[in-house]
Amino acid sequence: MDERIFSLWVYLAQTPLLWLTTTIAVYRLMTIISRRLGSPPLLNPVLLSIVTIVIILLVSDTPYPTYFDGAQFVHFLLGPATVALAIPLYEAERTLRRIFWPALTGLLIGSITGITAAVVVGRLFGLSDITLRSLVPKSITTPIAMGVAEQLGGLPSLTAVIVIVTGMVGALFGWELLGLIGIHDDGERGFALGLASHGLGTARSLQFSSVAGALAGLAMGLNGAVTSLLAPLIVPWLGL
């Protein structure tokens, strides 16, 4: 009997099916649990799912590449999801026209601030150079951020994690923080949140309104482009 369970495990561990199903099932379970707890921002389904799956992988001694073989089908959907943001963007065109110039200025200043703040604050907290280099593109969407980190001599896989944490931090209190400094326009709030915390900031903005989500998605895309252009120029100035 033990041997049969073992060979079943060997089979399952090799197919993408197991980890793909696990990823979706754990996430589904965590959305239910999070909702039962009254959706506390800190115990969001993404964080709960990541922690749970990491524990499962550690306990079952499964290497990350094996897990990712299955989970890549979910990861892949980030691309189509980005394209799909064109629909809320189309519907938010009026807002976009209204805040066009402030948004464009905010984009440039926000990108430069994001890069500079990461290095300056990180150095203040005594981070190593390789961590600092991995930290620079933290506000932009995962695929571009990993490319930028590689170009800067950081660790792309560490950047992927930093990007997710940045997204969670923005999603956690970004909307409220912007409200505190008197920004109540959905378009502006979404734009700032998407710029500073990419897709997770966009997902959070979508919870408030489709206009906020659309502008967040736009800011996410634009900041990816601007930061990938500016980071290699600014980083040497910061002595890195």
Next chain:
Amino acid sequence: MIDALLGILLCQLVGEVASRGLSLPVPGPVVGMLLLFTILRWRGQVPDQLRATAQTILDHLPLLFVPAGVGVIVHLPLLNREGLPLLATIVVSTMITLLVTGFTMRILPKRK
């Protein structure tokens, strides 16, 4: 559903080809988003099917970040050393970025 999915994937594919072929700094999916946006503006409306499909994908956007996030498992030793200062850096610098961006947009005049 299938037509909408095909349309989205085609936009992404064209975006990916344009991004890589022309070495654009903007990633393929973002080019795809701008392409689809242009098409929608040209058509002047969003097909119902496309709206429903996009809604389904966007409703579950947070799920899509889980696989990359689980990658934290590869860096547990580094996080053991630098985890706390790294987290502090992320929180502080993200707040600074949000505040500066928001404040910039707030002080600039908007069209009516």
